[in-house]
Amino acid sequence: MSKKHNENRKQEQLDKFRVDDSGKEMSTNQGLKVSEDEFSLKAGERGPTLMEDFQFREKMTHFDHERIPERIVHARGYAAHGEFELYESMKPYTKADFLQEPGRKTPVFVRFSTVAGSKGSGELARDVRGFATKFYTEEGNYDLVGNNIPVFFIQDAMKFPDLIHAVKPEPHNGIPQAASAHDTFWDFVANNQETAHMVMWQMSDRAIPRSFRMMEGFGVHTFRFVNEEGKAHFVKFHWKPKLGVHSTVWDEAQKINGKNPDFHRADLYESIENGDYPEFEFGVQLIAEEDAHTFDFDVLDPTKIWPEEDVPVKIIGKMTLNRNVDNVFAETEQVAFHPGHVVPGIDFTNDPLLQGRLFSYTDTQLIRLGGPNFHELPINRPVCPFHNNQRDGYSRHTLNTGQVSYHNNSLANNTPKPVAPANGGYQHYQEKVEGRKVQARSESFKDHFTQATLFWNSMSDIEKQHIKDAFSFELGKVESEAVRQQVVDMFANVNLKMAQEVAENIGVAPPQSGGSDVTKSSPALSQENTIKKAKTRTVAILVDEKFHSEDVMLAVRGLQDKGIHLEFVGKKRGEITSNSGNSINADHSFLTVDSVLYDAVYVVGGEDQDLDFQQKAMDFVKEACAHYKPIGATNQGMRLIENSAIANKPGVILEAAINRFIGRFSQAVAAHRFWDREVS
Numbered sequence: 001m002s003k004k005h006n007e008n009r010k011q012e013q014l015d016k017f018r019v020d021d022s023g024k025e026m027s028t029n030q031g032l033k034v035s036e037d038e039f040s041l042k043a044g045e046r047g048p049t050l051m052e053d054f055q056f057r058e059k060m061t062h063f064d065h066e067r068i069p070e071r072i073v074h075a076r077g078y079a080a081h082g083e084f085e086l087y088e089s090m091k092p093y094t095k096a097d098f099l100q101e102p103g104r105k106t107p108v109f110v111r112f113s114t115v116a117g118s119k120g121s122g123e124l125a126r127d128v129r130g131f132a133t134k135f136y137t138e139e140g141n142y143d144l145v146g147n148n149i150p151v152f153f154i155q156d157a158m159k160f161p162d163l164i165h166a167v168k169p170e171p172h173n174g175i176p177q178a179a180s181a182h183d184t185f186w187d188f189v190a191n192n193q194e195t196a197h198m199v200m201w202q203m204s205d206r207a208i209p210r211s212f213r214m215m216e217g218f219g220v221h222t223f224r225f226v227n228e229e230g231k232a233h234f235v236k237f238h239w240k241p242k243l244g245v246h247s248t249v250w251d252e253a254q255k256i257n258g259k260n261p262d263f264h265r266a267d268l269y270e271s272i273e274n275g276d277y278p279e280f281e282f283g284v285q286l287i288a289e290e291d292a293h294t295f296d297f298d299v300l301d302p303t304k305i306w307p308e309e310d311v312p313v314k315i316i317g318k319m320t321l322n323r324n325v326d327n328v329f330a331e332t333e334q335v336a337f338h339p340g341h342v343v344p345g346i347d348f349t350n351d352p353l354l355q356g357r358l359f360s361y362t363d364t365q366l367i368r369l370g371g372p373n374f375h376e377l378p379i380n381r382p383v384c385p386f387h388n389n390q391r392d393g394y395s396r397h398t399l400n401t402g403q404v405s406y407h408n409n410s411l412a413n414n415t416p417k418p419v420a421p422a423n424g425g426y427q428h429y430q431e432k433v434e435g436r437k438v439q440a441r442s443e444s445f446k447d448h449f450t451q452a453t454l455f456w457n458s459m460s461d462i463e464k465q466h467i468k469d470a471f472s473f474e475l476g477k478v479e480s481e482a483v484r485q486q487v488v489d490m491f492a493n494v495n496l497k498m499a500q501e502v503a504e505n506i507g508v509a510p511p512q513s514g515g516s517d518v519t520k521s522s523p524a525l526s527q528e529n530t531i532k533k534a535k536t537r538t539v540a541i542l543v544d545e546k547f548h549s550e551d552v553m554l555a556v557r558g559l560q561d562k563g564i565h566l567e568f569v570g571k572k573r574g575e576i577t578s579n580s581g582n583s584i585n586a587d588h589s590f591l592t593v594d595s596v597l598y599d600a601v602y603v604v605g606g607e608d609q610d611l612d613f614q615q616k617a618m619d620f621v622k623e624a625c626a627h628y629k630p631i632g633a634t635n636q637g638m639r640l641i642e643n644s645a646i647a648n649k650p651g652v653i654l655e656a657a658i659n660r661f662i663g664r665f666s667q668a669v670a671a672h673r674f675w676d677r678e679v680s
């Protein structure tokens with residue numbers, strides 16, 4: 001096994017497959033130079049196209065076959081390359097080579113996704129986000145195929161097709177796209193009550209993230225770390241974004257889907273292009289095997305978290321996403337993740353959800369990528385060499401030489417030969433198992449509500465309000481009164497008052513019994529306690545003719561120094577002249593952007609601002625206000641807002657002194673939202 005440690009190895013490998021067609025002569029796929037590419041071969045200028053036009057047929061046939069099946073779940077996704085750097089050796093717990101030496105860097109590829117929607121659906125759906133990472137280690141690919149929510153809806157893979165059928169558009173009319181707000185999803189929830197905990201997360205702000213860069217990631221299942229001595233620890237994996245965990249509000253999310261359905265991918269792409277590389281710290285929670293039974297939940301149950309206050313998250317490394325893909329189809333679409341792609345030192349547990357996934361992912365690639373050779377696609381190739389006796393199949397690239405393709409053999413000296421565990425060969429953890437063959441749910445998996453209430457208890461008031469609003473929205477769209485009633489009755493087990501308030505909003509009887517005596521909370525679950533930074537936030541500067549040049553330039557410099565990304569928005573795109581005769585270029589007009597696409601608004605205006613500008617700027621500001629966003633104004637912009645109803649609200653910074661404005665406004669941007677603002 002090669003021990004060459006080179007974090008650029010994946011890039012170097014991919015570079016060999018890159019082709020730049022620009023400036024080149026055109027040819028067919030057979031290398032024949034093409035002289036005419038606009039007109040097919042015809043019998044006479046107005047005659048029929050001829051069958052012998054191989055060039056037309058090649059071009060059209062290739063086009064006809066351009067699409068592959070989209071992923072059955074997680075179809076809508078976006079990815080980037082990066083590197084993972086280890087801070088602290090995990091040697092006491094695992095022998096995984098990439099987790100041994102602090103400072104070691106491993107190339108990674110990460111794909112973020114929504115779950116329910118089709119490949120072209122809006123990215124701001126209320127949904128779970130996929131967070132799948134492929135580590136190209138020297139011992140083979142390790143895939144951590146996680147989500148941004150640490151628990152799952154169901155406990156056994158057997159139910160996955162049912163869950164997904166329930167959330168996808170209903171089969172009789174194909175409605176609704178990328179939405180859980182419909183009868184079949186909630187019917188599934190009420191009749192499969194292990195969903196309770198995850199549904200609480202799904203109704204929370206976690207399901208409408210501001211950015212892929214501002215989400216946590218979780219391995220969800222309990223995995224095993226196994227060290228050199230063969231000792232195992234149970235482990236849960238975490239990604240913690242350096243920018244904190246932040247969300248949109250639901251009204252805003254729905255509008256973003258219309259204004260820019262590519263909002264999340266554009267945010268990721270542009271951040272990387274701008275050099276604002278997204279960073280996530282990698283954390284592990286560890287439980288010694290012998291301690292696994294000391295908790296009030298079963299560590300094999302994927303509907304349970306290990307509260308961070310009970311089992312601390314040890315931060316052991318950092319991932320930086322620093323390179324966009326060259327080609328979305330070749331990389332993002334063809335990447336094939338699989339929880340079964342592990343390396344020595346990382347192993348599975350008997351979590352029945354994980355066990356089922358170990359079958360499903362390869363199976364799905366066979367249909368999606370058209371055969372068993374998808375590991376040869378550039379994005380899926382390991383960076384270390386691989387040899388075995390597997391041969392042939394659709395689209396085989398490798399030219400395996402020689403006579404022998406079987407084992408054992410003598411003609412090739414019995415090679416390729418298996419490698420002993422001591423030399424890096426993978427050996428399954430030798431867990432002792434014993435039991436009758438049964439189809440059953442373990443008794444220890446039957447508490448569905450304790451942690452759902454723990455989650456509820458951990459929320460701030462505004463987060464609780466958002467959860468109630470989300471339930472009211474989602475259930476408000478359910479036609480069946482019986483389903484609505486079943487759901488509120490079910491969630492009375494989480495919190496009676498919550499369920500009663502939701503019932504009032506959706507026209508069903510408030511449940512009279514239920515409630516929970518769980519009082520425990522976990523502050524780590526609330527986004528109120530997250531990291532807050534102005535860095536990489538985007539601010540729209542609304543500007544009109546004869547703006548105050550000196551102030552604006554100062555403010556722009558000051559805010560950019562804080563890492564804030566600024567875009568000028570005017571009545572039209574293009575040049576806008578200042579009071580001193582110089583000009584700026586408006587990046588956008590009120591026609592092409594909207595307040596929902598920004599984190600905050602800064603109104604500058606201008607001496608010549610006309611009624612049209614005033615009206616559009618106020619609409620922009622009012623919407624930002626309704627979404628609790630920071631609003632700043634100087635110069636003529638201040639005058640505009642001073643006379644409006646929003647002037648004295650929290651997070652509205654009206655400040656003539658530019659230096660003070662920069663300080664106060666950037667602090668407001670860092671705060672993200674002003675929930676104590678009353679909005680009508």
Ligand code: HDE
Binds near residue numbers: 160
């Ligand atoms: Fe997946 N899941 N899943 N899933 N999943 C797929 O694999 C499946 C589950 C997750 O960006 C599919 O290549 C089953 C949990 C992500 O390419 C498929 C079960 C978690 C992605 C599949 C689960 C995930 C997938 C569809 C229940 C979080 C996108 C296309 C046992 C820990 C990866 C594909 C990417 C994709 C099956 C449950 C995460 C069909 C059977 C739990 C992030 O194989």
